[in-house]
Amino acid sequence: MAQIHRLTKTATKRIRRNPSNALAAILVMFLTFFVMGIFYLVSLASNVIIHYYETRPQVTAFLKDDTTTSQVESIKDDLKKIHSVTEVKYISKDEALKIYKERNKDEPILSEFVTADILPSSLEVSSNKIADFGNIANNLKNQSQVSKVVYYQEIIDTLMKVTTTVRWVGLAVVLFLLLTSITVTLIVIGLNISLHKEEIEIMKLVGATKTYVRTPFIIEGVTYGFISAFLATVSLAIAYPLIAPLIEKAFNPIPLFPTNPLVFIFLLFGEMFIGFVIGSVGAWIATRRYLEV
Amino acid sequence: MIKFSSVSKKYNNSSYALENLTLDIPDSEFVFLIGHSGAGKSTLLKLIIREEVPTTGKVLVDEWDVSSLPDSSVPTLRRKVGTVFQDFKLLPQRTVFENVSFPLEVLNLPDNEIHDSVMESLALVNLSEKAQSFPGQLSGGESQRTAIARAMVMRPEIILADEPTGNLDPQSAWEVMQILTKLNSLGSTIIMATHNLDITSSLAHRRVEIQKGRIVKDTKQKGSKDGSPEEAREKAGEAKN
Numbered sequence: 001m002a003q004i005h006r007l008t009k010t011a012t013k014r015i016r017r018n019p020s021n022a023l024a025a026i027l028v029m030f031l032t033f034f035v036m037g038i039f040y041l042v043s044l045a046s047n048v049i050i051h052y053y054e055t056r057p058q059v060t061a062f063l064k065d066d067t068t069t070s071q072v073e074s075i076k077d078d079l080k081k082i083h084s085v086t087e088v089k090y091i092s093k094d095e096a097l098k099i100y101k102e103r104n105k106d107e108p109i110l111s112e113f114v115t116a117d118i119l120p121s122s123l124e125v126s127s128n129k130i131a132d133f134g135n136i137a138n139n140l141k142n143q144s145q146v147s148k149v150v151y152y153q154e155i156i157d158t159l160m161k162v163t164t165t166v167r168w169v170g171l172a173v174v175l176f177l178l179l180t181s182i183t184v185t186l187i188v189i190g191l192n193i194s195l196h197k198e199e200i201e202i203m204k205l206v207g208a209t210k211t212y213v214r215t216p217f218i219i220e221g222v223t224y225g226f227i228s229a230f231l232a233t234v235s236l237a238i239a240y241p242l243i244a245p246l247i248e249k250a251f252n253p254i255p256l257f258p259t260n261p262l263v264f265i266f267l268l269f270g271e272m273f274i275g276f277v278i279g280s281v282g283a284w285i286a287t288r289r290y291l292e293v
Numbered sequence: 294m295i296k297f298s299s300v301s302k303k304y305n306n307s308s309y310a311l312e313n314l315t316l317d318i319p320d321s322e323f324v325f326l327i328g329h330s331g332a333g334k335s336t337l338l339k340l341i342i343r344e345e346v347p348t349t350g351k352v353l354v355d356e357w358d359v360s361s362l363p364d365s366s367v368p369t370l371r372r373k374v375g376t377v378f379q380d381f382k383l384l385p386q387r388t389v390f391e392n393v394s395f396p397l398e399v400l401n402l403p404d405n406e407i408h409d410s411v412m413e414s415l416a417l418v419n420l421s422e423k424a425q426s427f428p429g430q431l432s433g434g435e436s437q438r439t440a441i442a443r444a445m446v447m448r449p450e451i452i453l454a455d456e457p458t459g460n461l462d463p464q465s466a467w468e469v470m471q472i473l474t475k476l477n478s479l480g481s482t483i484i485m486a487t488h489n490l491d492i493t494s495s496l497a498h499r500r501v502e503i504q505k506g507r508i509v510k511d512t513k514q515k516g517s518k519d520g521s522p523e524e525a526r527e528k529a530g531e532a533k534n
């Protein structure tokens with residue numbers, strides 16, 4: 001315990017003696033964690049968008065006017081055999097009229113001559129697997145009472161592509177920044193090592209183990225990681241309630257961003273863990289070549 | 294017991310720093326290593342603490358075969374050996390007390406034990422009152438005495454001194470010799486590399502002369518021919534006059 005206390009004191013002293021080096025390391029790591037946090041939130045939001053579309057009726061089958069209730073039930077039964085189908089909802093001609101009027105309530109002229117007779121009844125099918133949309137659409141097309149099938153394959157396909165691209169770009173950017181952070185930690189601690197070269201030499205001559213010499217530098221690296229991870233998460237948590245509503249407006253009515261504070265606690269612990277890894281790996285590499293016996 | 298058996302050391306492709314050197318140093322002996330710069334004195338000292346490894350031959354320090362010692366055991370070996378350098382190698386940002394306590398911190402001893410041992414070592418080199426001074430505030434002699442206090446604070450069996458009087462005025466040099474002699478009388482083996490012929494010729498210790506990496510002379514002198522370092526110093530002074 002006394003040893004850890006002494007080594008921590010040594011590390012703190014070294015950080016305080018070179019504030020500009022410490023600042024450089026913290027700023028670069030802060031940027032990494034901040035961008036990482038943004039991509040984490042964007043990733044959560046893209047999940048919400050996809051989930052939103054996935055849980056809404058994605059395939060609509062318009063039925064012929066002479067379709068009987070038993071025929072509707074038979075089509076429904078057929079669809080339920082497809083594993084990913086979560087809901088099949090029948091929209092009667094009257095309900096279709098209601099929906100039509102609701103959508104066009106600001107332009108009454110459009111509703112004026114429309115009656116329930118001219119609107120088709122339909123089946124709205126929801127599925128939790130985008131890949132099955134084609135399958136569901138084909139099934140419906142093969143039904144004799146179905147006159148037309150409409151589904152949002154293209155929209156969702158594009159959405160999936162965009163989301164996947166965003167995730168890959170995010171991952172690449174974060175990986176690049178992580179690498180930069182490790183390199184900067186390595187340089188900053190390397191500079192600190194050269195400032196304490198004599199001390200290290202004497203330590204080794206009086207019988208200090210490699211671990212003893214290395215530990216204060218590891219503590220230094222981990223401190224940079226912890227401080228920057230903490231600052232980045234706090235900055236995101238402060239900026240979030242100011243920026244999120246503006247972005248959500250564009251995606252109305254999808255509730256894009258999470259409101260649960262646990263998201264930030266998870267982010268904090270995740271980033272602090274990564275900070276620990278970056279700091280210790282950077283410091284370990286930096287000390288390696290100075291610790292030859 | 295330190296034993297060199299047919300030890301050679303060659304740096305890269307240059308000539309031998311030590312060549313086929315055989316030397317036995319029994320416990321509690323005081324040995325002067327003398328010779329010109331580049332003769333191989335420092336290399337010999339470095340081999341004892343495994344700062345260098347022999348190209349051929351064997352170096353034994355008590356039960357340790359230094360030449361084949363694994364890296365992980367080197368710190369333990371070095372804790373048995375105290376080292377004193379010509380340039381003191383003190384840490385300028387640490388006080389005298391902190392410099393001397395350094396080897397004990399490495400051993401993870403409790404603070405009160407560290408305090409007692411450091412103060413005891415400082416008393417032995419007459420530096421108790423300078424405990425809170427920084428190296429920049431010390432004279433050359435005081436700096437070297439601090440370095441000796443650091444070397445002896447772990448109560449090592451062996452003390453290696455590489456030109457410890459090289460940067461000192463004659464009076465400080467004799468003070469350092471007085472302390473080293475005292476440590477030797479307390480049972481430590483002292484191996485001191487030096488150019489200072491006034492000192493080596495005035496004190497009755499074994500002298501090993503090295504030239505071009507080989508031992509050319511080894512005088513094993515028993516007893517003091519001039520008594521204590523104080524008397525030797527007076528004699529050396531008289532001889533000069």
